[in-house]
Amino acid sequence: GQQVMQIPQYQHVQEGEDFTTYCNSSTTLSNIQWYKQRPGGHPVFLIQLVKSGEVKKQKRLTFQFGEAKKNSSLHITATQTTDVGTYFCAGPANQAGTALIFGKGTTLSVSS
Amino acid sequence: NAGVTQTPKFRILKIGQSMTLQCAQDMNHNYMYWYRQDPGMGLKLIYYSVGAGITDKGEVPNGYNVSRSTTEDFPLRLELAAPSQTSVYFCASSYRHSSLSTDTQYFGPGTRLTVL
Numbered sequence: 001g002q003q004v005m006q007i008p009q010y011q012h013v014q015e016g017e018d019f020t021t022y023c024n025s026s027t028t029l030s031n032i033q034w035y036k037q038r039p040g041g042h043p044v045f046l047i048q049l050v051k052s053g054e055v056k057k058q059k060r061l062t063f064q065f066g067e068a069k070k071n072s073s074l075h076i077t078a079t080q081t082t083d084v085g086t087y088f089c090a091g092p093a094n095q096a097g098t099a100l101i102f103g104k105g106t107t108l109s110v111s112s
Numbered sequence: 113n114a115g116v117t118q119t120p121k122f123r124i125l126k127i128g129q130s131m132t133l134q135c136a137q138d139m140n141h142n143y144m145y146w147y148r149q150d151p152g153m154g155l156k157l158i159y160y161s162v163g164a165g166i167t168d169k170g171e172v173p174n175g176y177n178v179s180r181s182t183t184e185d186f187p188l189r190l191e192l193a194a195p196s197q198t199s200v201y202f203c204a205s206s207y208r209h210s211s212l213s214t215d216t217q218y219f220g221p222g223t224r225l226t227v228l
Binding site for chain 1: 145154156160202218219222
């Protein structure tokens, strides 16, 4: 069945270092979404990418959607302690797009 | 707007007991979802609903039941609780604009369930 894989599972950085998480799908995706979950919290939507090769920025966060629409990445520049949490990518679970399939997430910890 | 609300926040069940996890949204969203989250395993879809009276199975539906009698409410029922159902349960909702879109999902705060 369809799979969405994320690497790494965990990443620890010093404050100010950069961080990247990668998402790979076993199938071509019509779009991909990214969510962030703070420790003890619930997932919160960050962004959706739709076009092949699309790049979107939100302040220090840069999101990319691969040319083949099977992979994506999230890059954080100069991490801060507020970036701590688990970052999930998610793609449509079926052709109708009525549900999402989530990756297992990358948990980021930041030490100051 | 309260968004998506879930009750209870925490619950401990004994093996074989049953319970209903409540979920409500006040955003007039047509789609609603139930996920379970186990440590390091991401979010697994249990059931979802595309509108009142319509539900469908997700990836891990065994041991659970749902109903959707109103747009606002989407309760999840555990009939015979088992230790494997120990997890954090999240309800989510979204508004489907068209058949060509995939929607932003809004999550509730979660219910932490332990089955002993």
